[in-house]
Amino acid sequence: MKIITLNTNGIRAAARKGFFDWLNKENPDVVCIQETKAQFEQL
Numbered sequence: 001m002k003i004i005t006l007n008t009n010g011i012r013a014a015a016r017k018g019f020f021d022w023l024n025k026e027n028p029d030v031v032c033i034q035e036t037k038a039q040f041e042q043l
Contacts, residue, residue: 005032012038 004026006013023031
């Protein structure tokens with residue numbers, strides 16, 4: 001089982017830097033993301 005946990009310090013900025021491409025490549029079973037600094041509608 002692969003678990004990824006990270007502090008993004010802003011999910012929108014992380015997305016612009018390729019976070020979701022990296023996450024898909026890593027193919028984790030569980031993802032824990034802290035400090036998203038976004039509303040649910042923005043995800």
